[in-house]
Amino acid sequence: MSTHSSETLVVRGACPQDCPDTCAFLYHVEDGKLVEVTGDPDHPMTRGGLCVKLKNFAEHHYNPDRLLYPMKRVGPKGSGMFERISWDEALATIKSKWTDIIAQYGTQAIMPHAYLGHQGTLNGLTAGDAFFNRLGSTVAEKTYCESGSSTAWIMTVGPTGGMDVESLAVSKYIIVWGMNMLNTNLHGWPFVLKAKAAGAKIVVIDPVRTRTAKQADWHIRIKPGTDAALALGMMNVIISEDLYDHDYVEKYTLGFDQLKARAAEFPPERVSDITGIPVVDILTLAREYAGTQRSAIRQGVAVERSPGGGDAVRAITCLPALTGAWRYPGGGTIEMPIWEFPFKFDFMCRPDWIPPGTRVINELDLGAALTGAMPLDPPIKSLFVYNSNPVSQAPGAGTIVEGLQREDLFTVCSELFITDTAKYADILLPATMQAEQLDIMVTWGHLYMHLNQPAIAPPGECVPNVELFRRLAKTMGFTDEHWDLDDWEMLRRCYDWDAPVMKGITLETLKEKGWMRLDVGLPDERTPHATGDFKTPSGKCEFASSLAAGGNFVVPVWRSGYEAMQPGTPVDPVPNYIPSVETMMPDGASAFPINLVSPKPHAFLNTQYANEPTQQRRQGEQIIVIHPIDAGPRSIEQGSYVRVFNDRGAFEARAEVSEDVSPGLMMTNVGHWPGLNRSGTAVNSTTSTRHCNLGQAGTYSDNRVDVQRV
Amino acid sequence: MTHVVTDNCRGCRYTDCVASCPVACFHVNEVRVYIDPAVCIDCSACIPACPVHAIVEEFDLADDQQHWIRINAEAAQRYPVIRARLPPLDGADARRQQLGL
Numbered sequence: 001m002s003t004h005s006s007e008t009l010v011v012r013g014a015c016p017q018d019c020p021d022t023c024a025f026l027y028h029v030e031d032g033k034l035v036e037v038t039g040d041p042d043h044p045m046t047r048g049g050l051c052v053k054l055k056n057f058a059e060h061h062y063n064p065d066r067l068l069y070p071m072k073r074v075g076p077k078g079s080g081m082f083e084r085i086s087w088d089e090a091l092a093t094i095k096s097k098w099t100d101i102i103a104q105y106g107t108q109a110i111m112p113h114a115y116l117g118h119q120g121t122l123n124g125l126t127a128g129d130a131f132f133n134r135l136g137s138t139v140a141e142k143t144y145c146e147s148g149s150s151t152a153w154i155m156t157v158g159p160t161g162g163m164d165v166e167s168l169a170v171s172k173y174i175i176v177w178g179m180n181m182l183n184t185n186l187h188g189w190p191f192v193l194k195a196k197a198a199g200a201k202i203v204v205i206d207p208v209r210t211r212t213a214k215q216a217d218w219h220i221r222i223k224p225g226t227d228a229a230l231a232l233g234m235m236n237v238i239i240s241e242d243l244y245d246h247d248y249v250e251k252y253t254l255g256f257d258q259l260k261a262r263a264a265e266f267p268p269e270r271v272s273d274i275t276g277i278p279v280v281d282i283l284t285l286a287r288e289y290a291g292t293q294r295s296a297i298r299q300g301v302a303v304e305r306s307p308g309g310g311d312a313v314r315a316i317t318c319l320p321a322l323t324g325a326w327r328y329p330g331g332g333t334i335e336m337p338i339w340e341f342p343f344k345f346d347f348m349c350r351p352d353w354i355p356p357g358t359r360v361i362n363e364l365d366l367g368a369a370l371t372g373a374m375p376l377d378p379p380i381k382s383l384f385v386y387n388s389n390p391v392s393q394a395p396g397a398g399t400i401v402e403g404l405q406r407e408d409l410f411t412v413c414s415e416l417f418i419t420d421t422a423k424y425a426d427i428l429l430p431a432t433m434q435a436e437q438l439d440i441m442v443t444w445g446h447l448y449m450h451l452n453q454p455a456i457a458p459p460g461e462c463v464p465n466v467e468l469f470r471r472l473a474k475t476m477g478f479t480d481e482h483w484d485l486d487d488w489e490m491l492r493r494c495y496d497w498d499a500p501v502m503k504g505i506t507l508e509t510l511k512e513k514g515w516m517r518l519d520v521g522l523p524d525e526r527t528p529h530a531t532g533d534f535k536t537p538s539g540k541c542e543f544a545s546s547l548a549a550g551g552n553f554v555v556p557v558w559r560s561g562y563e564a565m566q567p568g569t570p571v572d573p574v575p576n577y578i579p580s581v582e583t584m585m586p587d588g589a590s591a592f593p594i595n596l597v598s599p600k601p602h603a604f605l606n607t608q609y610a611n612e613p614t615q616q617r618r619q620g621e622q623i624i625v626i627h628p629i630d631a632g633p634r635s636i637e638q639g640s641y642v643r644v645f646n647d648r649g650a651f652e653a654r655a656e657v658s659e660d661v662s663p664g665l666m667m668t669n670v671g672h673w674p675g676l677n678r679s680g681t682a683v684n685s686t687t688s689t690r691h692c693n694l695g696q697a698g699t700y701s702d703n704r705v706d707v708q709r710v
Numbered sequence: 711m712t713h714v715v716t717d718n719c720r721g722c723r724y725t726d727c728v729a730s731c732p733v734a735c736f737h738v739n740e741v742r743v744y745i746d747p748a749v750c751i752d753c754s755a756c757i758p759a760c761p762v763h764a765i766v767e768e769f770d771l772a773d774d775q776q777h778w779i780r781i782n783a784e785a786a787q788r789y790p791v792i793r794a795r796l797p798p799l800d801g802a803d804a805r806r807q808q809l810g811l
Contacts, residue, residue: 038758039755047730047732047755048730048755048759049730049732049753049754049755049756050753050754050755051751051753052751052752052753052754055752055754182733182751183751186732186733186751186753187732189732189733190732193732193733193734193793197793211749211751214748214749215733215749602751602752603752614769617711617769618711618752618769
């Protein structure tokens with residue numbers, strides 16, 4: 001803490017959001033009130049600026065709709081009628097309900113539901129894992145996002161951080177593959193611009209002409225879910241034209257012959273038919289990529305959001321090993337560098353507490369799990385939701401709402417606001433916002449570690465998640481030492497402070513400086529895999545994955561540290577193109593002719609801030625972008641209100657007629673609160689709960705719909 | 711939506727905004743800078759950087775300032791992108807004082 005002026009106290013913090021940029025904050029506090037939150041000008045990623053999503057971050061803490069006290073439901077489920085109660089009553093009610101459920105059905109009748117509504121070490125993804133593992137609840141697989149990519153990455157290169165986003169500044173050829181960086185990785189973009197100014201070519205592969213695509217030297221429009229075919233097609237050209245790095249392949253890769261055989265199945269003509277990309281572009285892309293050293297691929301999460309998405313990430317991740325791009329600073333690929341942080345998952349999640357044989361239910365199957373469509377013994381009798389909002393964010397929202405309406409389901413939500421999900425709770429618990437709590441923020445987008453120090457007191461009776469689970473543990477009679485540790489002690493035990501990458505980093509130095517870079521080399525010099533050193537069983541980049549023998553798996557961090565009860569479905573050791581189910585239906589085979597993709601919004605962070613009036617103005621109402629060829633016959637004009645529907649559900653939106661999408665493709669955004677939309681629904685009323693081939697990820701982009709004017 | 715550079719920039723052209731912009735959306739001529747609305751991503755990083763408070767988010771424009779939206783959009787098409795800070799114009803400090811800033 002330092003004194004900025006005579007009245008303003010400046011406290012260091014970091015952004016809590018599920019975003020690869022994890023900005024370093026300066027909280028400005030006057031008379032105990034948070035008056036402004038700005039970006040740290042000295043942080044190499046943040047560079048003094050936050051983003052459109054965080055514009056009202058200080059005011060957000062004082063939003064009059066904030067949940068400030070525990071509440072109990074006093075009206076019908078979903079009515080939003082609640083009455084204030086004490087923490088004691090809330091905890092006593094939970095204990096009483098759970099004790100009865102456990103007596104009758106066992107502990108697995110209770111299921112947590114969480115994701116990355118907060119990204120902190122203490123209060124984020126794994127905040128409740130130790131508690132629910134200790135309780136013996138069903139293990140919830142949290143695969144909303146990234147899980148398919150995680151499995152694919154680990155199968156191919158192991159848990160390595162890969163390339164540093166800052167190294168893009170020295171790249172000469174950058175492919176941004178399935179990511180709208182200007183919306184979702186803004187603070188990575190200056191490094192792309194720096195490379196561009198030094199002569200690098202910027203290629204964007206995306207089905208939609210996004211803001212990012214418009215800034216690129218070359219936008220390649222690809223049909224959603226066909227990325228693996230393109231990557232294999234590039235390999236076909238690179239291998240058949242002998243553009244690959246023989247020495248690198250021989251020394252540092254495994255399974256080249258098998259990959260060569262697979263790539264041979266993907267000549268450019270076939271790939272063109274699958275992806276919709278002209279043959280000449282496939283040839284040019286492959287030749288330029290292989291022929292330009294210091295080539296980088298920035299992979300986005302969109303790649304995994306199709307049934308074959310896992311193999312697409314594997315195929316793309318093979319490319320820099322084939323061309324030897326890893327030899328050079330600015331060469332390689334970026335997926336999620338979080339693997340560099342020496343997190344002690346075993347301490348945080350306590351998988352040792354999971355009773356052997358405990359079942360796993362995937363969170364994206366929530367609707368089926370609650371409604372009985374998925375046969376379960378015991379059934380789910382209680383759901384505990386924190387850091388997530390499945391009614392908006394999970395696929396198949398209609399079924400989830402149906403499940404949440406069950407009178408015999410006891411639902412508890414820890415929340416900031418009464419969201420579309422929290423509305424169905426029996427008990428609401430108030431959670432703190434970021435300026436009110438202590439945490440260490442690491443990130444899935446760069447290599448800095450941040451300490452977020454509380455700048456203001458929590459309002460009302462809000463508590464951080466870490467304290468919530470302490471209270472629940474004591475309420476349930478758990479006497480383990482774990483529940484007596486304070487936040488600082490927890491943080492001490494959450495990391496391996498002696499790991500080589502933590503050189504110079506301690507809680508004390510973080511307190512003083514706010515953030516520090518891991519000791520992993522400098523961005524313009526760093527070559528993590530110049531001589532192999534992959535974190536796979538073989539130590540090589542595994543074109544043919546040795547982990548495939550165990551079948552499909554979810555990386556334990558996404559499932560409370562649990563190793564057992566993995567899906568285990570067969571996985572081809574060599575990446576393949578697995579066609580989407582709906583997108584690739586031949587014309588006429590589906591009653592729903594248009595494919596709908598639903599990337600992240602510009603001014604909201606998933607659903608967060610979507611209840612702020614100023615952010616609603618910035619984002620605008622729910623829209624769909626539709627091509628004139630699809631709009632015309634439906635009498636849809638610019639600004640028309642339309643109903644988008646399929647056999648799973650419907651939502652309404654305003655149409656933007658534009659050639660930014662291709663014929664047969666529409667785009668909308670996820671994140672608008674269903675309850676604030678015209679139809680009371682949003683895009684996930686139409687999405688399918690099918691899983692990606694790896695890591696049980698969602699397949700939000702494989703969604704056929706029709707649209708009509710209303 | 712976008713951000714716009716209003717009249718205060720004319721004659722100053724401090725260009726601190728350019729250094730703070732993550733997307734290179736500023737265009738420059740002899741007397742001032744403009745924002746390309748197709749490139750601006752609304753992050754507001756430039757607003758506090760400007761010593762003469764010339765940059766305004768579209769929503770915050772007063773009624774008599776609305777014309778700056780069109781002026782920025784059109785000028786951004788005519789003038790080149792500026793990627794690095796330039797020295798302020800001669801007389802910038804005097805104009806700043808004149809503006810009371």
